[in-house]
Amino acid sequence: MSNNNLPEVVTPAPQNIVIVAGEASGDLLGGALLVQLKQRYPNLAIAGVGGPRMQEQGLKGPYDVNDLSVIGIIEVIKRLPGLIKVFKYLTALLRENRPQLLVTIDLPDFNFFLAARAKALGIPIVHYVSPQVWAWRSSRIKKIAKLVNHLMVLFPFETAIYSHTKLPVTFVGHPLVEQMKPWNEKRQSGVEGKEVRLSLGVGEDEKLLVMLPGSRHSELKLLLPTMLETFDTLYKKGNKVRCVLAQADTIDDTVMDSVWPTEDELPGVTALKQTIIVRKSETYSLLMAADAALVASGTATLETALLGTPMVVMYRFNKLTYEIGRRIIKVPYFALANLVAEKKLVNERLQDAANPAQLAEDLDQILNDNKVITQIDKGYRELREKLSHPDKLPVDVLTDFLSESSS
Secondary structure (H helix, E strand, O other): OOOOOOOOOOOOOOOEEEEEEOOHHHHHHHHHHHHHHHHHOOOOEEEEEEOHHHHHOOOEOOOEHHHOOOOOHHHHHHHHHHHHHHHHHHHHHHHHHOOOEEEEEOOHHHHHHHHHHHHHOOOOEEEEOOOOOOOOOOOHHHHHHHHOOEEEEOOHHHHHHHOOOOOOEEEOOOHHHHHHHHHHHHHHHOHHHHHHHHHOOOOOOOEEEEEEOOOOHHHHHHHHHHHHHHHHHHHHOOOOEEEEEEEOOOOOHHHHHHHOOOOOOOOOHHHHHHHEEEEEOOHHHHHHHOOEEEEEOOHHHHHHHHHOOOEEEEEOOOHHHHHHHHHHOOOOOOOHHHHHHOOOOOOEEEHHHOOHHHHHHHHHHHHHOHHHHHHHHHHHHHHHHHOOOOOOOHHHHHHHHHHHHHO
């Protein structure tokens, strides 16, 4: 390799792909895809960037999703040296391994730069997850059509957005639909949920609240204090509620400890911390057993909806990022579950509206109002049906490319 400071690339194999995902949601998609792809190509060599799910399927590489997980202009600037290092590694990987296919998952700003390098090398590119061109920067549609060979989209409404281009676009469904189905069935039966509640010490007269504060360090720093104060407010309103924090797989314990607010930042947090249970890698079982969830906006809102847990969605940004974003992003909703449903299924609170008093009021409603719970459940069922009929599976799209390159 020409750059002595970069890790060595892997050795090519008969079926050889590079795949890149940059956050927990991308790892989820990539992991599900690689499971199916390896069933067809047992000797498939997989290199690139991903998380634990992709690594379990044989992904090789010195970097993981945490090296690419960043959101917001200010955050990108701070992380730029590290991002450049990962980019150099991946471009060297493409140049020296000459894979049969580059699969990029979400993370458009980074991945489209990488796709341009692959295109120059004659490597075909399949991009998985359309950027939110329906919300902002619609000018990217023409660029994407010229840059990638095939676009796989998660939601049926997205295919029409590219209909005026020559880009092949396939609605491949969302793997979460099948992944969440057994958990939803367990939730409906209630048996395993009771066992989880017992293991957490939740009394029969208590409600269980699960908090999902996100999968990025920057998210945790911004959202966790508000979530903690929301629980405190909810409890003081007279609700008999126990709280569990679901720690993402991509967040290690050291990071988790570092983002807890201090007494100066949140008075009383030391005592509050003693009442909150933290569980890692148990998100679905916790949601299955929960009466309500407070969820950071993102893929987790779709997971929660498909599983069937009533929720309130919240998000806060760096102030500069928010001020820029609110001027250029034009969508009726920001919670993914509401966007896909194309109507408000659950309450969503952004920036100043994501305050403990408002969030506690929203949670109090879904913990105690059966009419609201019934309405949310009806919307969730409609959402599952909407996402359950893909035009083609993502593994079939990739197989078409790999078959062509092998023939």
